[in-house]
Amino acid sequence: MAEDTCLAGKLYRADGVKEFAMNILFLAHRIPYPPDKGDKIRAYNEIKYFAAHHTVDVCCLLDDPADEKYIEPLSKMCRRLEVVKINAVLKKALSLSSLLNPKVSCTEIYFYDTRLQKAVNRLIAENTYDLIFIYCSSMDKYVRRVKNVPAVIDFVDIDSDKWMQYAKHAPFPKNIVFKIEGQKLARLEHAIAERVKASFLVTEKEVEFFGGNQTVHSVPNGIDTVFFDPAKTPADPKLQSERYVEFTGAMDYFPNEDGVVFFCEEILPHIHKTDPDLKFYIVGRNPTDKVKALASDHVVVTGGVTDIRPYIKYAQLAVTPLRMARGIQNKILEAAAMGQAVVTTSQAHEGLAFEPGRDIIVEDDPKRFAQAVVGLLNNPEKRSEIASSALKMLKKHYSWEANLSVMDSIIRSSFSK
Incomplete structure (x- = not known):
């Protein structure tokens, strides 16, 4: 001593x-x-x-x-x-x-x-x-x-x-x-x-x-794994009945705006070729006019919500298609804590301890990003493996x-x- x-x-x-x-x-x-x-x-x-x-x-x-x-x-x-x-x-x-x-x-x-x-x-x-x-x-x-x-x-x-x-x-x-x-x-x-x-x-x-x-x-x-716990998340029958992938974030933040526009314009069309009914939920407050303009039958812009957890819980998976990013993306940690598999870009993945292919899927090319999403949607077992592995890494490092x-x-x- x-x-x-x-x-x-x-x-x-x-x-x-x-x-x-x-x-x-x-x-x-x-x-x-x-x-x-x-x-x-x-x-x-x-x-x-x-x-x-x-x-x-x-x-x-x-x-x-x-x-x-x-x-x-x-x-x-x-x-x-x-x-x-x-x-x-x-x-x-x-x-x-x-x-x-x-x-x-x-x-x-x-x-x-x-x-x-x-x-x-x-x-x-x-x-x-x-x-x-x-x-x-x-x-x-x-x-x-x-x-x-x-x-x-x-x-x-x-x-x-x-x-x-x-x-x-x-x-x-x-x-x-x-x-x-x-x-x-x-x-x-x-x-x-x-x-x-x-x-x-x-x-x-x-x-x-x-x-x-x-x-x-x-x-x-x-990450607060006590709060971000799917077992403690309020039920939402409407969301539970939907089939969608989700993105969460402040929607007046330029990298988030750019990311969802990129997803809607360059990735989602490829997904809809094989999965035409899949929806994309953009969840976050203060959506810009550019984000609001993305709303359609297959794109839901929620604006601010009182609790983001149900939107994450009931999604098929989470996407973070950011082309500009620094640091650790909290949205990825939150999705992992909620038991979701995540498809992301190399920019958004940078700095994370998650191993690509094991804990998370990383793709930058729009077509390959879309293929990764479709692949996980069609393979629930693989989706579950990635989500489970990510949760273990989350508890160890975050x-x-x-x-x-x-x-x-x-x-x-x-x-x-």
């Missing part, structure tokens, strides 16, 4: 690793509740974990009026909560001014608000924090000049590379704007990584892609408690460096 010593009133082991309950200031770019989409799911679980082991104050922005009702339940998870509401339309317009400034990104302008800055300054003045936890690069500006409190950042994904991917698929002149945004964010991300004690990404591949810094670590996402305890240990160790 390492001998303990006391430094500045805090407990250290002889190896320099702190072992104490920290006071944490957690900064999030959006209200991390409910855990119903990628960035919210990870932030929610981090706050939940830290609140169980430490003391957490949360500062965040709210850019969707529909999320106002979630302020109260989030406030019960932390000691103090500061939420600043912003006008998304106005912010998007203001963020265009970044085109005239070679040093500031559109993302930084969108997520910066002087009212939240004042709230952050006040909390830092009134409290003694052991750690500032920055969730996403857009929140760094609020604490960039704070020198007396150590900070770490969870980049989650490499946002700069996302914008570069968008640029490849966007028409002129959007592709130029997206490329410039990607370049600005890349400079910002590396500057932050050099300044903070530790940085986190979702996958080891992203850490390798980011490169150049030994303080960048991978901490995978997890526990929030286990993964976030690793993050906690890395943070503690970083204090001694």
Whole structure:
């Protein structure tokens, strides 16, 4: 047992690793509740974990009026909560001014608000924090000049590379704007990584892609297998009577929009040649006009739903035909937890511990993707084998408690460096 010593009133082991309950200031770019989409799911679980082991104050922005009702339940998870509401339309317009400034990104302008800055300054003045936890690069500006409190950042994904991917698929002149945004964010991300004690990404591949810094670590996402349990999912006779494959996700998110359009236009026609009655369910809130236009006799666009689990449970299988993706796709973890086989692309599969052909089917070519779907539809035994194997891998690699305890240990160790 390492001998303990006391430094500045805090407990250290002889190896320099702190072992104490920290006071944490957690900064999030959006209200991390409910855990119903990628960035919210990870932030929610981090706050939940830290609140169980430490003391957490949360500062965040709210850019969707529909999320106002979630302020109260989030406030019960932390000691103090500061939420600043912003006008998304106005912010998007203001963020265009970044085109005239070679040093500031559109993302930084969108997520910066002087009212939240004042709230952050006040909390830092009134409290003694052991750690500032920055969730996403857009929140760094609020604490960039704070020198007396150590900070770490969870980049989650490499946002700069996302914008570069968008640029490849966007028409002129959007592709130029997206490329410039990607370049600005890349400079910002590396500057932050050099300044903070530790940085986190979702996958080891992203850490390798980011490169150049030994303080960048991978901490995978997890999945709540108690909630995502088909046995505990409410029955839905209507869905049970349907024959469909499903896709879940926030449908105002460009990669999701692109993915379902790609599926409907280039994959589904091949499937319908041999399985003309199969339906495709697009499940997720805020569908764009482009997504709504996909609705037909064989394509169902649900919009927001109160519970996505029945839509996953009663599907024949799940599809994630994403051509742009970073990090770990929560929709794949959710489908696996619900006992579904998944057909996906190499982009969406990247970073997952699932073995292609054993735990998941991976195809990029539209025709081969369609053949994989039809093959599984016609082979329930194979479908069940893949789903069962994926569930085993899920339970082994994607526990929030286990993964976030690793993050906690890395943070503690970083204090001694």
